[in-house]
Each structure stands twice: as C-alpha cells, then as structure tokens.
Amino acid sequence: MPSIVKPAIAHPSLARNEIGLTVRDYEGAMSTLCAGCGHDSITAAIVRALFELSLPPHQIAKLSGIGCSSKTPTYFVNGAHGFNSAHGRMPPIATGASAANRALTYIGISGDGDSLSIGMGHLCHAMRRNLKMLYVIENNGVYGLTKGQFSASSDVGSKSKKGEANTMSPIDPVLLGLSIGATFVARAFSGDKEQLVPILKAALSHRGFALVDVISPCVTFNDHVGSTKSYKSTRERLMAATESDFVPHASEILADIAPVGVTNVMMHDGSVLRFTRLPKDYDVTDREKAFAYLKAHPNEVVTGVLFTDESVIDMHEANHTPDVPLVSLPYEVLCPGSAQLAELMEEFR
Amino acid sequence: MQSSINDFAIKLANVNGSGSASASSLIMQAIFRMGVPVSGKNLFPSNIQGLPTWYEIRVNKNGYTARALNYDLMVAMNSQTYARDVKETRPGGYLFYDSSWPLDASLLRDDVNCIGIPLARMCNETFREPRERVLMKNIATAGALIELLNIDKAIVEELVSEKYGRKKGLRESNQKALQLGGDYVREHFKCPLPFHLETMNENSDKILIDGNTASALGCVYAGATVAAWYPITPSTSTMDAFKMFCEKYRKDKESGVNNYCILQAEDELAAIGMVIGASWNGARSFTSTSGPGISLMNELLGLAYYAEIPAVIIDVQRVGPSTGMPTRTQQGDLITCAYASHGDTKHILLFPSSPAECFEFAAKSFDLSEQFQTPVFMLSDLDIGMNDWVTPKLDWDDSYRPNRGKVLTAEQLEAMPKFNRYLPENGTAVAARTLPGVSSKGAFFTRGSGHNKFGGYTEVPDEYQEVMDRLLRKHKEAAGFVPAPIIERRAGARVGVITLGGCEPAAKEALDILAAEGTPLDFMRIRAFPFDEPVEAFIMEHDYCWVVEQNRDAQLRSLLLIETAATKEQLRPVLIYGGFPLSASHLLDVIAPVLRKESEELNAVHS
Numbered sequence: 021m022p023s024i025v026k027p028a029i030a031h032p033s034l035a036r037n038e039i040g041l042t043v044r045d046y047e048g049a050m051s052t053l054c055a056g057c058g059h060d061s062i063t064a065a066i067v068r069a070l071f072e073l074s075l076p077p078h079q080i081a082k083l084s085g086i087g088c089s090s091k092t093p094t095y096f097v098n099g100a101h102g103f104n105s106a107h108g109r110m111p112p113i114a115t116g117a118s119a120a121n122r123a124l125t126y127i128g129i130s131g132d133g134d135s136l137s138i139g140m141g142h143l144c145h146a147m148r149r150n151l152k153m154l155y156v157i158e159n160n161g162v163y164g165l166t167k168g169q170f171s172a173s174s175d176v177g178s179k180s181k182k183g184e185a186n187t188m189s190p191i192d193p194v195l196l197g198l199s200i201g202a203t204f205v206a207r208a209f210s211g212d213k214e215q216l217v218p219i220l221k222a223a224l225s226h227r228g229f230a231l232v233d234v235i236s237p238c239v240t241f242n243d244h245v246g247s248t249k250s251y252k253s254t255r256e257r258l259m260a261a262t263e264s265d266f267v268p269h270a271s272e273i274l275a276d277i278a279p280v281g282v283t284n285v286m287m288h289d290g291s292v293l294r295f296t297r298l299p300k301d302y303d304v305t306d307r308e309k310a311f312a313y314l315k316a317h318p319n320e321v322v323t324g325v326l327f328t329d330e331s332v333i334d335m336h337e338a339n340h341t342p343d344v345p346l347v348s349l350p351y352e353v354l355c356p357g358s359a360q361l362a363e364l365m366e367e368f369r
Numbered sequence: 370m371q372s373s374i375n376d377f378a379i380k381l382a383n384v385n386g387s388g389s390a391s392a393s394s395l396i397m398q399a400i401f402r403m404g405v406p407v408s409g410k411n412l413f414p415s416n417i418q419g420l421p422t423w424y425e426i427r428v429n430k431n432g433y434t435a436r437a438l439n440y441d442l443m444v445a446m447n448s449q450t451y452a453r454d455v456k457e458t459r460p461g462g463y464l465f466y467d468s469s470w471p472l473d474a475s476l477l478r479d480d481v482n483c484i485g486i487p488l489a490r491m492c493n494e495t496f497r498e499p500r501e502r503v504l505m506k507n508i509a510t511a512g513a514l515i516e517l518l519n520i521d522k523a524i525v526e527e528l529v530s531e532k533y534g535r536k537k538g539l540r541e542s543n544q545k546a547l548q549l550g551g552d553y554v555r556e557h558f559k560c561p562l563p564f565h566l567e568t569m570n571e572n573s574d575k576i577l578i579d580g581n582t583a584s585a586l587g588c589v590y591a592g593a594t595v596a597a598w599y600p601i602t603p604s605t606s607t608m609d610a611f612k613m614f615c616e617k618y619r620k621d622k623e624s625g626v627n628n629y630c631i632l633q634a635e636d637e638l639a640a641i642g643m644v645i646g647a648s649w650n651g652a653r654s655f656t657s658t659s660g661p662g663i664s665l666m667n668e669l670l671g672l673a674y675y676a677e678i679p680a681v682i683i684d685v686q687r688v689g690p691s692t693g694m695p696t697r698t699q700q701g702d703l704i705t706c707a708y709a710s711h712g713d714t715k716h717i718l719l720f721p722s723s724p725a726e727c728f729e730f731a732a733k734s735f736d737l738s739e740q741f742q743t744p745v746f747m748l749s750d751l752d753i754g755m756n757d758w759v760t761p762k763l764d765w766d767d768s769y770r771p772n773r774g775k776v777l778t779a780e781q782l783e784a785m786p787k788f789n790r791y792l793p794e795n796g797t798a799v800a801a802r803t804l805p806g807v808s809s810k811g812a813f814f815t816r817g818s819g820h821n822k823f824g825g826y827t828e829v830p831d832e833y834q835e836v837m838d839r840l841l842r843k844h845k846e847a848a849g850f851v852p853a854p855i856i857e858r859r860a861g862a863r864v865g866v867i868t869l870g871g872c873e874p875a876a877k878e879a880l881d882i883l884a885a886e887g888t889p890l891d892f893m894r895i896r897a898f899p900f901d902e903p904v905e906a907f908i909m910e911h912d913y914c915w916v917v918e919q920n921r922d923a924q925l926r927s928l929l930l931i932e933t934a935a936t937k938e939q940l941r942p943v944l945i946y947g948g949f950p951l952s953a954s955h956l957l958d959v960i961a962p963v964l965r966k967e968s969e970e971l972n973a974v975h976s
Contacts, residue, residue, distance in 0.1 A: 078809040081650075099809030103649060104816040105642070106672050112597075112639035116646025116654060117805070119595045119630040124650075124806050142642075145635040340627045346594040347651045347804070349628055351771055354592040356618040358765040361590070365762045368576035369402065 026050060038074035046071045048095040053088060058210030058236030058251075059158045063095045065213050066127070066156075069220035070097060073268070081117060081124045085110040085139060088165055088238075089131035089158035108139020111146035114153055115335070121345040122336050125224060126153035133163050136172040136191045143193075147202040149335040150228030154220065157193050157231070158210070160238040161249035168241035179246030197231045198311050198327060204230035205310070205327040209254055210237070212323070219325055221266040227288035228334040235321055254321055261313060262304060262324030263297035288330050295325075304328055375405050375430035377564035378437035379514075381444040382454045383507070386418030389446070392507035393424035394757070395528060396514055400428060401577050401759060402524045404569040408434035408874075410756055410950050415602065415695045421450045428566065434759065435875035436952040441564050442517070444510060451475045463562060465513070467506075484558055486513055491549050496542065505546040512550030519561035521568065522551075576762050580753035581657075583724035583763065584683050585610035587731025588655055589618060592771055593681070595654040597632040597643035599662060602695040603751040604685035607657035637662035641669045641680065648679040649815060651776065651804040653735045655681035660689045660702050663709065670744055671710025672817040674840070677791070677802070679738035679774070682706075682746045683731065685754040688948045697948025698751035700870055703924035706746045707898055713837060715844045717745045717851060718898040722873040723753065725760045726896075730852065732769075739774040741847050742799060750919070752871045752950040775801035779808040788813070790824030791836055798843040844899055851897030854904055859889035864964070865907060865914035866956075867940075869895045869925055872917050875951035879960065882953060888964050890915075898928060905933040908940065915960055917943040919951065 026047065034042040046067045051060050070080065077099030084090035086107035093102045105113045110128050118126055135143045135157050146155070161178065163169040170178075173193070174186040197205045204226040208216040216234065223230030235254050237243050243250045248257075268291045285293040285304060295304065303309050310327040342349070383389035390411070397409040408427050414420035427437045443458040444465040445451055452475040458464055460480040466472070468485030476483070488509050492502045515525055525547065533540035554560055585607050588596070598608045612631055619628040634640035640656045647654035658666070663684055673680045688694035689701045706718055717737055719730040730747050738745040782788055782803065790813045793800040800822075803811030813824045821832035822839075859880075868876045873894055880890050893907045893914075908914055908929065916926040923942040929935050945955045 078812065079806060081805045083646075094814055099812050101803070101805035101812050102814040103646075104814060104818065105645075106668055106817055109638060109642045109669060112634065112642025113646035113649070115632060115639070116595060116597060116643030116648075117650045118646075119597075119632060119643065120647035120650035120652030120654065121806055141635050142639055145639065149632075336630075339630050339632075340625050341630050342626045342628060345650075345806075346628070346630060349594065351592045354594065354619065354628060355590055355765075355769075358767045360618065361586075361763060361765045364586075365576050368578045 037071055039076060041071070041074070041077075043067060043071045045077060045099065046097050048093070048098050051095045052091065054240045056239040057088070058160065058234075058238070059089055059092050060095070061210040061213060062156065062158055062216070062234050062236055063092050065216040065220060067096050068213070068217050069224065072217070073221055073224060075125055079124055080127060082127050082129070083110050083114045083117070084129045085131075085134035087131040087133050087163070089129055089236075090134060092129050092158070093127070108134050108137070108142060110134065111139065111142035111151070111155075115146060115149065115151050118151055118153065118335065119339075119341070119346065121347050122152075122341065123345045126151075128153055128155045130155065130157050132157060132159045132161060132171040132173040132193075136193060140172075140191070144196070144200055147197060147200055147229050147231065149338070150203055150332055152226070152228050152334045152336070154223045154230050154232065157233045158236040159193065159233055159249070160236050160242055161247070162238050162242040164238050164241055173249075175248040178248040179244070181241055181244055183246070193231065193233045194326060195311070195314060198307055198314075202231050202327075203228045203329045203332045204325075206231070206325045207233045207235070207321070207323045209235050209258055209321065209323055211251060211255065212258075215260060215263065215323060218264055218266040222264065222287065222291075222293045222325060222328075225266070225287040225289050225291045226328065227330050228332060257319060257321045259317060259320035259322050260297070260324050261299055261302070261322045261326065262295055264325050265294045265296060267292040267294055285328055286330065293325060293328065373564040374567050375428055375569060377441040378425065378427045378439060379442040379444065379518075380440045380454070380457065381424045381426075381510075382447045382450050383422050383424070384447050384449070385414050385416050385420045385422040387507065388504040389422065389424065389507045392511040393426070395511050395525070396520065397426055397757065398528055398577060399515070399520050399524045400426070400566060401572055402528070403521050403566055404572045405566055406430060406432040406434065406569075406571050407759060410436055410752070412949055413696050421447050430569065432571070433874065433878045433953070435878050436950050438952040438954055442562070444514070445476065446510065448473065455481070465510075484517070484554070486550065486553050486557075488550070491553065492546065495545060495549060501542065505542060508543050508546035509550035512547035513554045514550075515547065516551045516554045516560045517558070517562050517565070519565040519567065572759060574762055575759050577757045578724045578760055578763075579606070579755055579757050580721065580724040580727040580749050581607040581685060581755060582610040583728040583760070584657070584731040584747065584749060584754070586614055586763065587728040588681075589614045590765055591653060591732040591735040593653040593655050593735065594628065595630050595632070595643070595647035595652045596656065597634050597640040597647070597654070598656050598658065599634050599637045599640050601637075601659045601662050603687055603755050604657040604659045604662075604683065606755065607683055607685065637665040638669065641666040641673075641682070644680045644682075645669055645673050645678050648673075648738075649805070653681075653739070653771070655683060655734070657683040657685065659685050659687045659695075660705075661692065663702055663705055667710045670716070671712060671714055673744045674710060674714045674716065675817055676815050677742040677800075678815070679735075679742055680744040681731075681734045681738050682744060684746055684748050686748060686750040688946075694948050696751065698871070698919065698950055699946055699948060700748070700750055700872075700919040701924070701946070702748060703920070703928060704922075706748060707928055709744075715841070715899070717741065717743060717844070717847050719745065719747045719852065720869040720896050721747060721749055721753065722870050722894060722896075723760055724758050725763060727753065728763045733852065736772040737847065737850060740772050740799070740850065741843055742774060742802060743843070748870065750871055756950075775799060777801045777803050777807075777811055782808045782810040785810070789822065791820065791839075792822045793839070798839060798846045848899040848901040851899070851901065853901060854896055854907070855894040856903065856907060857892040859884055859891060862889045862891040863912045865891040865893060865911040866917060866960075867893045867895060867907070867914045867925070867929070868917040872919065872951050875953050876917050876956060878953035879956040882957060883961065883964065888968065895925065898932070900929070900932055904929070905935065908933060908935045911939075913939050913941055915943050916940050917945075917956055919946050920944065921946050
C-alpha cells in the first residue's frame with residue numbers, strides 16, 4: 021500500500037549502531053506484499069542484520085530480478101541504490117556491478133522462479149565465480165504475481181490451491197549450491213528471525229558468494245492444506261541442524277572461549293561464525309558431510325549455516341583487480357596515450 | 370598479353386586447417402611492405418579442419434581494395450573445389466596447381482595457362498614429419514608465388530626472420546620450403562608473370578590491421594574497464610585483442626594487478642547484464658558479440674534503454690538468420706539493433722567502414738552512451754572485423770577526456786533540495802544520474818517497470834508517456850552528435866548512391882567506373898543512426914538514390930523509409946547478401962543497365 025507513508029522522524033530512544041544510525045535508517049518503503057507474507061519477515065531480518073553490522077547505507081547495493089521477492093529491496097535501506105532488473109537476470113547485473121565497484125556490499129534478493137527457473141544458469145555461474153554477495157532466495161514454491169503456478173522448488177505431491185498435485189522433482193537450491201561448489205550455503209525459515217539474522221550477518225561477511233535459501237510461505241497461493249511450503253507444514257518439519265552466533269570481531273570471542281574444532285569458523289573479514297549447535301560428526305567446512313546430512317533428512321526442512329569455505333578466492337581475487345574499485349581509477353591511468361599508440365603501430369606493419 | 374604492373378587479383382584455394390593462412394598472410398604482408406596498395410579477404414568455413422577455404426589478394430596501384438572477382442591467377446590447391454575454382458579464372462589467366470599427381474580433368478581449360486609444380490612430391494622428399502610436409506607445401510607455394518609475382522625477396526626474408534626469429538628450426542624449414550618453390554618455377558617457367566609487382570611508396574603512413582583489433586584498441590583508449598562477453602564468431606577476436614592490449618597496458622608488471630576486468634559470461638543474456646551492471650556503477654563497460662548474441666540480449670537492452678543506463682555493444686555481424694553462416698559477412702542486424710527489445714525502443718547505431726573507424730567509433734560509442742545514458746551499438750561485420758585492411762596509422766589525441774555525461778557528485782547532491790532521477794533541467798532531454806556508493810541522497814530504485822519522471826513506480830498513463838516522450842526526444846537529439854554522413858558529389862549527378870560500412874570500397878570503385886563512362890553519381894555513406902538532417906537532404910536533392918547494402922530485406926532502406934520523409938520510389942535497393950564481401954561488379958550489374966536505359970530514354974525524348 022504505497023499511500024501509507026512511514027513517519028520520517030525516529031524516536032529518540034531508539035538504539036544507535038557503531039555509525040550512529042538507528043534501525044529506522046535501514047528501513048525502506050512500506051511493503052505492498054500481502055499481509056502475512058514471509059518475505060516481509062525476511063525484509064525485517066535484513067534490516068536488523070544490516071543495522072547490527074553498522075553498514076553505511078550508501079555503501080550498500082540492493083539488486084533483484086522480477087517477482088514478489090524482487091519487489092522487497094524497496095522495503096529496506098532507503099539510502100541505498102536499488103536495481104530491480106529483469107526476471108532471472110539479477111546475478112549478471114550484480115556481477116558487472118561488483119566488477120566495477122568492489123567496495124559496495126551487494127545484496128541480491130531473488131525468488132524460486134527467478135533463481136531456479138528462468139535465471140538458474142545465472143545463479144550457478146555467479147556461484148562458480150564466487151561473486152562476493154549475499155544472495156537470498158525467498159523460496160515459497162509458487163509463482164505469486166501470476167497467481168499460483170508451481171515453481172521449480174515445489175515438492176512432488178505438494179498441492180496447488182486448486183488441488184492439483186506437482187509431479188516433477190524439486191530443485192533444491194541448497195543441494196544445487198553444494199553440488200556445484202558454492203562456498204557458503206545456508207537455509208532458514210522466514211518465521212524464525214532469531215536464526216535468520218545471524219545467518220545473514222555471517223553471509224554478509226563471507227569471502228565470496230553466500231547463498232541463503234529462506235523458506236518463505238506465500239499466504240495467498242501456497243499456505244493451504246496439502247502444500248509442503250505452508251507455514252504449518254514448514255513448522256512441523258523444521259529441523260535446525262546448526263545454530264550459530266555471529267561475532268563481528270574475532271578478538272571478542274578468542275578472549276572468552278577458545279576455538280574448539282570447527283565450531284568457530286573464522287570468516288575472511290576477521291569476524292567469527294560461532295556454532296552453538298552442530299549435529300554429531302557434522303563439519304560445516306566439509307561439503308560431502310553437508311550433502312550427506314541433507315540426503316539423510318529428505319523430509320525435514322533442514323536449517324542453519326550448512327556449509328562454508330573461506331579458503332576459495334572470490335571473483336576479484338581471481339581477476340587480480342586492484343583493491344580500489346575500478347570505477348575510482350582516473351582516466352589518465354587507463355589510457356596508454358598517443359606515444360604508446362605510435363609505437364604499437366609499428367607492430368602492424 | 371599486355372603486362373600489368375601492380376594491378377591484378379589472385380585467389381588461393383585451400384583446405385581449411387592445412388596451414389594455408391600463414392602462407393597467404395606472408396604474401397599479403399610482403400606486398401604491403403613493398404608499398405603497394407593491397408587487400409586480402411579470407412573466405413573461410415565454419416570448421417576447424419577439412420572444408421574449403423579461400424584467400425583472395427587484390428593488388429591495385431590506384432588503391433581500389435574491393436574484391437575483384439576476376440582472377441588473374443588461381444592457386445588451386447583443393448581438389449574439392451577444383452571445378453569451380455578453374456571456372457573463376459579469367460580467360461588468359463593462370464592456373465597454379467600441384468603436379469605431383471596427374472592433371473585433374475576438371476582443371477583443363479583451353480583459355481587458361483597452367484603452372485604445374487610437384488609441391489607434394491618435393492615436400493615429401495625434403496621434409497620428414499607428416500605435419501611438416503603439409504605445412505611446408507603452403508610455404509613452398511608462397512615461394513613459387515614470390516618468383517611468379519616478383520615479390521621482394523629481401524622483404525620476405527625479413528618477415529620470416531621476424532616471425533620465427535627465435536625458433537631456428539622453423540625458420541630454416543620455412544626458408545627451405547620457400548626456396549623449393551622458388552627454384553622450381555624459376556627453372557620451369559618464365560618469371561615473373563606478365564602481371565606482377567613493383568615497389569611503390571603508398572604505405573609508409575599505413576598499417577595492416579583487422580577491425581576487431583582496432584575496436585578493442587578503441588575500447589582501451591576510451592578507458593573501458595569492464596568487458597563481458599560470450600565467445601561467438603566473428604567477434605571473438607575483439608575480446609582476445611582487448612585482453613592482449615590490457616595485459617600490455619593495464620597490468621602492473623610487478624604486482625600483477627589488472628586495471629580491468631574481463632568476464633567470460635555464461636551466455637549473452639549475462640554478458641549484456643554484466644555490462645549494464647558495471648555501467649550502472651559508473652564504469653565504462655562493453656560487450657562484443659554477433660547476431661545470435663544480439664537476439665539473446667534483446668531483453669536487457671530494453672531495460673538499459675528504459676532505465677537509461679549506458680552500454681556499449683560491438684556487433685560484428687555475420688550471416689543470419691538463426692545460426693546462418695557464422696564465417697560469412699552480412700549487414701543483417703540493422704533493424705534488430707535499431708529497435709532492439711520489446712515495446713517502443715530506439716537505439717544509437719554507429720556504422721564503421723574500416724578498421725580505422727572501428728577504432729574511432731568504438732571510443733566514440735562510450736562518449737555517446739554516457740552522454741545519452743543509453744545503449745550504443747557499433748555495427749561492424751566479419752569482413753571489416755576479421756580481414757586485414759590497409760588503413761592509415763591509428764592516432765590518439767592526448768587532450769581527449771571522456772564525456773561521462775551528467776553524473777552528480779556528492780557535493781552537487783548535497784546542494785540539491787531533492788534528487789529526481791528522470792527529471793532533466795530546463796526541459797533538456799537527458800536527466801542527471803547518480804552512482805551507487807556516492808551519497809544516500811542520490812539513492813533511488815532503478816527499474817525496468819513503469820516509472821514517472823521522479824523515478825517512482827507508476828501505472829498512470831500521463832506519467833508513463835511523459836518519460837517515453839522524453840526518451841524519443843533524447844534519441845532525436847543524439848542525431849546531432851553521432852558521426853555525420855560522408856558525402857561526395859560529382860558535377861551533373863542527378864542520382865545518388867547511399868551505402869554504409871564495408872560496402873564503401875566497392876561502391877566508390879563502381880562510381881568511379883560509372884563516372885569514367887560518363888554517368889556521374891553522388892555518394893553518401895551513412896555512418897550512424899539516428900539520421901541527421903544531411904541524410905534526408907541528400908535523398909531529397911536527387912531524382913532517386915540507390916541504397917547499397919548487404920542483406921536481403923533492404924534494412925538500411927527500410928530504416929530510411931521509417932525515419933526520414935523519403936518515399937519508396939526515391940530509394941532503390943541494391944542487395945548483395947550471399948556472405949562474401951562486395952565487388953564493384955556487384956553494384957554495376959544492377960545499376961549500370963538501369964542507368965543506360967534511363968539515359969537512352971532521355972536521349973530519345975530529346976531527339
């Protein structure tokens with residue numbers, strides 16, 4: 021409902037972060053999604069995570085494709101540039117944007133239609149490049165804006181609102197990511213903000229591409245009996261495999277608790293992902309174990325940070341780009357000049 | 370037979386993948402260094418090994434560089450194509466063949482002189498390795514041609530040394546093979562042939578370069594930092610060259626840091642998406658592609674157009690539709706680029722005619738794209754892009770600074786009451802943009818969905834139309850900034866010839882021939898779309914104009930009909946679209962009989 025405008029002044033008692041901003045500074049326009057939409061809960065978690073990380077709004081870039089999920093970048097961080105691109109094409113846009121300016125924090129918001137159908141190739145290749153960004157899939161198993169068609173993440177047997185059962189096997193973005201080499205893979209539930217916020221913060225600190233699949237029920241087209249992506253079905257099958265805190269500075273944790281095995285994962289930027297719960301024999305840095313665990317729990321909605329690998333270089337490292345953004349290089353540095361050209365011409369004789 | 374110095378054409382018929390290209394380019398380069406005007410056309414198949422390939426060389430002291438189609442010497446080294454190759458030799462011309470085997474019956478022609486050389490036999494006797502025997506057969510052929518055509522042997526020696534300087538074995542093999550061929554023809558035939566070369570001094574300020582290399586260099590000099598692409602013939606060498614030049618000029622030798630980023634995308638949808646993303650962030654970014662890539666890019670080109678994001682697209686055109694003929698040339702993407710993407714769109718197109726213009730226009734594309742915040746297409750083609758052209762040396766004006774268009778700084782934003790993305794000052798056509806990472810005050814939501822002049826989402830007809838109408842004004846305004854047409858007038862001309870791109874050499878040669886026959890025609894080469902006023906004026910000042918282009922559907926003519934006041938009667942199509950570069954005779958075959966008839970009719974009226 022765009023006619024409803026949020027008050028411009030924040031309450032003086034609101035907490036301020038390290039750069040003196042309140043949580044209100046990370047909010048955006050009023051949501052125009054359906055009341056109760058899981059996506060709005062994710063938006064709230066993103067606002068919280070960004071506020072807690074004290075990121076300057078103008079250093080954030082929000083990108084999306086097309087669909088209900090892709091509308092949500094307008095609902096957070098008003099002070100950040102946003103790009104609502106084309107259906108499925110957000111990963112390439114983000115790739116080019118990052119190539120030009122590596123200094124920004126890239127947040128991509130996508131849906132299961134965007135990421136698992138029309139733009140799945142792009143998602144896969146963004147993972148291959150290890151493009152440094154937070155990539156959220158707001159996964160509801162249904163096409164909302166076109167009113168209720170199955171998406172590629174619909175489970176076999178899951179029923180549409182009209183009662184039709186899906187027969188094709190689902191594409192699971194987490195298994196997809198694990199299988200093709202994604203370096204940070206997590207799953208969460210939009211209804212569990214406590215778990216989601218630290219996952220998002222860890223993802224934003226990851227060295228490369230951070231895939232966060234968030235099951236986010238569609239209250240209008242996929243919340244009925246017989247749907248496996250309804251609030252009820254998701255809640256019943258939720259299984260938090262891992263639970264973790266995000267500790268922004270390693271010094272804070274090293275001071276009180278000594279690292280124990282892999283339960284503390286040092287992120288590339290010096291922060292620490294501290295696991296307070298891990299299944300027996302689970303190793304979040306072991307791709308095969310994560311894969312096996314998911315295969316062993318086919319009927320549960322397994323959540324948590326499921327895999328991370330901080331050792332893989334990102335796209336910029338692979339391309340040996342400078343530490344400063346390419347856009348900041350002055351033209352004089354980029355143009356070889358007429359004398360060089362004159363010299364070069366002799367090679368074409 | 371009359372001797373003909375520095376005016377002849379030869380065609381070398383070979384099997385693809387047999388190493389013939391190095392021999393052909395050796396001859397081409399040697400002629401160039403002799404200071405003689407020359408052009409080479411590589412007519413190659415979409416294949417790595419086995420299919421027929423030809424290389425044509427035309428030598429012309431007057432500087433005509435279009436294809437000749439009338440071969441004085443046919444070097445028939447491919448049994449698959451003997452019959453048609455022999456047919457293409459002009460009466461009284463020469464046929465060069467490998468006499469290791471009995472003469473093929475299809476090679477016999479009473480009016481053609483045969484030059485048989487036992488190339489395979491000599492190479493088999495001289496070289497041991499099978500691959501070497503095949504490769505050196507080409508070099509031995511070159512050795513024979515050097516004698517037959519009187520190519521300067523010192524220059525050839527110099528080229529071989531430059532090429533194989535450090536590889537002693539290869540250099541010696543090449544020298545040996547050159548000598549084999551040369552010695553044999555000297556002993557068995559009268560050398561040189563009646564048509565042959567003599568040193569001139571026409572190339573001292575010139576280079577031999579292909580358009581793709583020149584385009585890439587233009588991108589480097591324009592300051593492009595992000596390039597995204599998907600491999601496709603015939604544009605691939607553009608990005609290869611861009612990479613080569615970036616490694617030369619943009620890489621810090623000590624740290625290995627690259628002041629550029631080249632992204633090989635998963636497909637062309639992604640390639641243009643990356644360009645748009647990089648340009649959105651303020652980088653100069655481009656992609657190089659060909660027709661099939663343009664088809665895939667259509668979706669996001671509309672986004673860039675509507676959201677007003679710069680993007681430079683180098684389209685090295687090949688033969689369509691569909692996969693078409695990937696290694697053959699055409700000008701078939703004019704309409705699809707002019708109006709690329711669904712809905713009402715219009716783009717800026719530049720039409721270079723030579724590698725020199727590829728260099729100039731590639732750089733210009735970035736200025737136009739940023740000035741008008743819109744995609745700019747540079748439409749090259751396979752002939753310009755992949756063939757070596759004799760071109761004036763490229764030069765660069767060091768006072769050049771990029772035109773980045775209207776981009777607001779943090780300070781400018783701070784001084785503004787409010788930033789509105791699509792609201793230009795004082796009714797101008799282009800609004801200032803902001804870049805991410807600069808200031809929260811400049812933040813807005815870039816979108817391909819309906820938006821009003823403030824950048825907000827809209828579904829209100831008036832608000833939508835207001836933005837769309839300004840986009841149209843913007844496109845019209847660009848006409849005054851794109852390269853102007855090249856117009857050459859002849860006294861007494863009542864009919865004009867309009868063309869574009871690589872048709873120029875053939876068209877100008879045809880016009881010279883017609884003028885010499887007493888039929889002067891005016892000439893206009895269009896260099897960009899949107900069309901500026903002189904384009905329409907040229908059409909209006911002639912009885913009618915021929916529109917010469919390389920596609921079936923008269924796409925330039927169609928654009929002129931849509932975008933100017935010209936009528937169908939005023940524009941007559943001349944269409945050559947089989948996939949090979951043009952010859953003057955292609956034009957003359959169509960135009961000359963009509964002009965002759967018109968002149969007869971005119972005389973009949975007067976008599």
